[in-house]
Amino acid sequence: MREGAEGAGRLQRQPFRRLNLTDSAFSGIIGQQRAIEILWTILARNKVPHALLFTGIDGIGKGTTALAFGAALNCTGERPPCGRCRSCKKIEAGSHPDIHRVTPAKTGIKVDQIRDLCGSLSMKPYEARTRVVIMEDGQTMNPEAANAFLKVLEEPPDRTVMILTALQTTDLLPTVVSRCQQVRFRPIPERVLERYLHEKKGFSEKAAMVSALLAGGSVGRAIGEKDSLRMERRGWLLSELTSLSNRPLPVLFSLAERLSKEKSDLDEVFAIIRMWLRDLLICRYNPNRIKNRDWGREVRNAAKGFSQTRLLSDMAAVNQAQKEIIANANPRMVLEGLLLQLAGCGSFPRASGKAPG
């Protein structure tokens, strides 16, 4: 990329999207066309900022893209990162001496890690044209570490690019954010993710569909969800949802108790319920757009029993229930209230408007 200044003009005239992510170990980056275009423009103009900030949810390729960008900066092949030159191979193998990765310890990134980094950065790069520092999950820096990192950004070492990754800018010191050029990574569209899981990751068609549905746009999460347990749980929950209105109260209460036991899975439970209600709402107008495609017949049948007003108020109840649980309300009691509403035998939130628990 940096084959001399005379190359810059030529590179500028080349079409975008040439950052080579298909032939190399970086081919796992999907659905980030916009971010890749921005990075390619930076490379093509040969104006690489001292610090970049990649933001977006977990598991959408921020770290992999940072590594690919570092490889492209140092690649000697024709289509960077070529994946074949000495530099690319070392970076892919994790053995390049000038690529520094800082990843959070158990309790986040610590000031000692930043101090170690400063020690390395005080020396010249060993062999890289451009040394690359990748700080992952910058939002986990404690204030001491963040201030130490800010000092590095204020006096950036020569021939060095810092790439900070984080969930969102609001989790970082504003003074850190203002010193970085931000590149946003978007959640990956469901259909793109589904095709990728099926074609490249060996998921069956159905597993790819369900995993993409539950992953919220994160390829990392989708791959983590390959286990059949999650598929089974979704199937179980959907079948419960189809028959809620016929269930006696004690069954609803025990269902609430069961769901409340795994607090870490509750976000997914809410996501499944929300998608179910969305499908009931949408199927009468546009059945081709339902998300639970493997449950199409059940969705169409169930939709007959609900008015639009009722479905909208059920959806509002789901959102309210999730908010209350985030605010530390008693999950079992919140879920009891929610299931009563979804079964058509109660209203949520309760008239008092107070969070239970």
Ligand SMILES: [Zn+2]
């Ligand atoms: Zn290369």
